[in-house]
Amino acid sequence: MKKISYQKSEALLARAKAVLAGGVSSEFRKYNHPHAIFYTHGEGSKVYDVDGNAYLDFTLSQGPLIVGHSHPQVLDAVDSYSRQGQLFAGQHIQEVELAEKLAQLIPSAELMRFCLDGSEAVQTAFRVARSKTGKQKFLRFEGHYHGWLDNVAWGISTPSVEALGDAENPNVYAWSQGLSPHSKEDFITLPWNDLALVEKVVATRHTELAAIITEPVMCNNGCIVPQEGFLQGLRAICDRYGIALIFDEVITGFRLGLGGAQQYYNIKPDLAIFAKAIASGYPISAIVGKREWMEEIASARVIHAGTMNTSNPTVAAALATIHVLEQDPDTYNRMFRLGNRLMEGLRAAAKKAGQDLLVQGPGPMLNTSFTALPEIKNYRDTLQTDKTKLKNFIAGMHDKGVRVIGRGLWYISAVHTEEEIDHAIAVSAEVLQSI
Ligand SMILES: Cc1ncc(COP(=O)(O)O)c(C=O)c1O
Incomplete structure (x- = not known):
């Protein structure tokens, strides 16, 4: 050979x-x-x-x-919609169609905004959670990846299991030099899949917590499914203490089904991030969520913006991807x-x-x-x-x-x-x- x-x-x-x-x-x-x-x-x-x-x-x-x-249907859609223009610095019909489609497919998607990638949409979700709750920190889990920006570039690169230390108060390691030292104050970290530990820590620290963010399946380090009752438990904790439950569905979105992990496990987060598979490689992501949370953006209390958002090729690619996935039951x-x-x-x-x-x-x-x-x-x-x-x-x-x-x-x-x-x-x- x-x-x-x-x-x-x-x-x-x-x-x-x-x-x-x-x-x-x-x-x-x-x-x-x-x-x-x-x-x-x-x-x-x-x-x-x-x-x-x-x-x-x-x-x-x-x-x-x-x-x-x-995929020919995706390329044709991108080609034909790009011929009508690339970007208008204004709204167009297909992005409304895409939002309507996602609202039908994703259980928690009552209102949404489009961004370019997962990293950006995650940060938008934090801003929404802080604005609505008046609290500052988010709870995240060891080994979960939520993009490369400062306040999430921690806890994913660890020299050894011993280096993590005590599960209740783990050490976190920076993934990169040059991070703002303040970014470490944005979050607390816990091991995933240990509901009793989350309950214990949140009971004492809920007054600091605006959000709990989780990959609903821990895809980035082991493809680990949630333990029975874990996601339901997070939902209950967030409800009890007025904390936003954020599902980072950048991987699970469209992969476990068009409704994401939230449909697969039948749990509605307050906010969720969809990216990657929603548009076959074109740069578009979505922060979706319950109306009461997304009203923070609708009312402009929270600012979300982006010159390149919903360019024609990206929206066409997302609509065509959904169409291809739906055409064969x-x-x-x-x-x-x-x-x-x-x-x-x-x-x-x-x-x-x-x-x-x-x-x-x-x-x-x-x-x-x-x-x-x-x-x-x-x-x-x-x-x-x-x-x-x-x-x-x-x-x-x-x-x-x-x-x-x-x-x-x-x-x-x-x-x-x-x-x-x-x-x-x-x-x-x-x-x-x-x-
Ligand atoms: C779960 C998860 N969240 C967020 C991100 C960041 O998305 P992006 O690379 O589009 O910024 C990724 C990327 O791999 C991811 O897997």
């Missing part, structure tokens, strides 16, 4: 480094195997690089490409079935190879990690998995043309096929034998 080469990407990376800081436009792109890769095109479930390598893509570009690369069942098929196949391959591979997740997204634990329940468990082995596994898969996110996260799209899932399982069987 031809040995895979990354020579042209390597040369381009060297060229890029002269003009792009670190050679990339987002830090995460550095962590590709064996270095940042340069791509030429994508189609359906495949993506191709400058060295002529083809990859079966389970990264879906970090999640957005839920209907695959270059079996789409979501298929994504769950394929995800389960992949999880079972990976587990069987690992068993045969004698590897402690833990595979978990709801299906449309799933995680692979190396550990003898039967289940990962929070970030502290994730930190104890074998990251070196994971790196070798992901690298081995990549060298054989299967692209998976470096931290072990896999996304299923509406265009993956059973044959492709079986191919990925067969490749994993070879790689698991060799690492």
